[in-house]
Amino acid sequence: MDAELFPRALTEIAPGAVHVPDWLDTGRQRELLHACREWARPPAGLRTVRTPGGGTMTARQVCLGWHWYPYAYARTVVDGDGAPVKPFPAWLADLARRAVTDALGTDAAPETPYDIALINFYDSDARMGMHRDADEDSDAPVVSLSLGDTCVFRFGNPRTRARPYTDVELRSGDLFVFGGPSRLSYHGVPRVHAGTAPSELKLTGRLNITLRVSGL
Numbered sequence: 278m279d280a281e282l283f284p285r286a287l288t289e290i291a292p293g294a295v296h297v298p299d300w301l302d303t304g305r306q307r308e309l310l311h312a313c314r315e316w317a318r319p320p321a322g323l324r325t326v327r328t329p330g331g332g333t334m335t336a337r338q339v340c341l342g343w344h345w346y347p348y349a350y351a352r353t354v355v356d357g358d359g360a361p362v363k364p365f366p367a368w369l370a371d372l373a374r375r376a377v378t379d380a381l382g383t384d385a386a387p388e389t390p391y392d393i394a395l396i397n398f399y400d401s402d403a404r405m406g407m408h409r410d411a412d413e414d415s416d417a418p419v420v421s422l423s424l425g426d427t428c429v430f431r432f433g434n435p436r437t438r439a440r441p442y443t444d445v446e447l448r449s450g451d452l453f454v455f456g457g458p459s460r461l462s463y464h465g466v467p468r469v470h471a472g473t474a475p476s477e478l479k480l481t482g483r484l485n486i487t488l489r490v491s492g493l
Contacts, residue, residue, distance in 0.1 A: 287380070290432050290443050293418070293457030295380040300452035301422065303477060310424055313396055313484050316341060320360035323398060327356060335403040336466075336485075341365040341394035343491050348412050350393075350493060365392050373488040376420045380454035387417035391488050399428065399483040401471035407431065407438040407463040415492030418456025423447045425474040426483040433463040449475050 285298035301309065316339050317323040326334040328347050342365030343350040354360050373391035393413070397405070410419050421430075430453065433442035442463070447453060455462060466485075474480045 290445060291434070291455075291459045291462065293381065294432060294455035294459040294462065295453070296445055296447075297376075297380050297452040297454070298448070299450050300376070300379065301424075301450040303450075303475070306424055306450050306475075306478060309422065309486065310478055310480060310484065313339075313424070313486070316363055316396060317398070320358050321354045321363050324354070324357045334405070336397040336399045336405055337403075338398070339363070339396050341369070341396070342392045343493065345393070345395055345412065350412060350491060365394060369394060369488065373420045376422070376452050376488075377418050377454055377456070380452060381418060381456060385418060385456055387415070387490055389415065389417065389490050389492070391417070391420070391490050393489040393491050395487045395489070397485045397487070399426070399466065399469045399485070401426075401469055401482070403466075403469060403483075405466040407433060407442075407465040409435075409461050409463055410487075410489065411461055413489050413491050413493075415490040416456070416460050417490035417492075418454050418460065420488040421447075421453040421455075422486040422488075423451045423453075424449050424484040424486070425478060425480040427470045427473040428466050428483055428485075429468040429470075431465050431467055432459075435459070435461045435463070438463045448473075449478065
């Protein structure tokens with residue numbers, strides 16, 4: 278049965294945090310996947326992120342516009358090959374603004390254009406611990422787009438990594454936006470469901486495209 282018995286609906290998970298299922302159609306998902314594969318090529322391509330304590334993140338990452346490394350931004354891949362970070366395309370900024378408008382309303386869209394993309398690739402064993410997106414000098418909403426395998430996205434609160442939090446199933450094409458009182462909420466990915474990506478994408482694993490305003 279192709280259609281779900283109960284279609285998934287736009288849901289406010291917390292104040293200022295909204296899940297929009299199936300926001301990207303199949304064609305747009307294919308376009309984004311093609312772009313991600315190009316961005317992942319060296320130089321300044323997909324890399325393993327190492328933390329100051331000597332650990333490594335299991336999700337691999339590539340950045341656009343500004344290069345993020347724990348816990349700052351730079352214009353070059355200072356923790357990798359040293360190449361200049363790849364440019365952030367204007368069409369991606371337009372997509373981010375439309376995402377915020379669709380999820381939170383026109384008034385929530387920032388005046389300053391989006392200028393950062395963090396693209397994380399998760400294989401079946403990758404996880405992301407609870408963290409906050411707090412290295413930007415801007416309170417503009419964070420835009421998160423999912424491609425490929427379904428994941429469990431754990432969205433918490435601004436005060437602690439512990440409960441209360443809500444687990445949300447993010448599928449390929451889903452949009453999640455968080456701003457306002459939820460802008461600095463802890464969040465993470467405790468589980469990826471391998472083999473759940475749409476067959477037409479021909480993608481093994483999960484891609485998460487996170488769009489932000491740097492304020493830098």
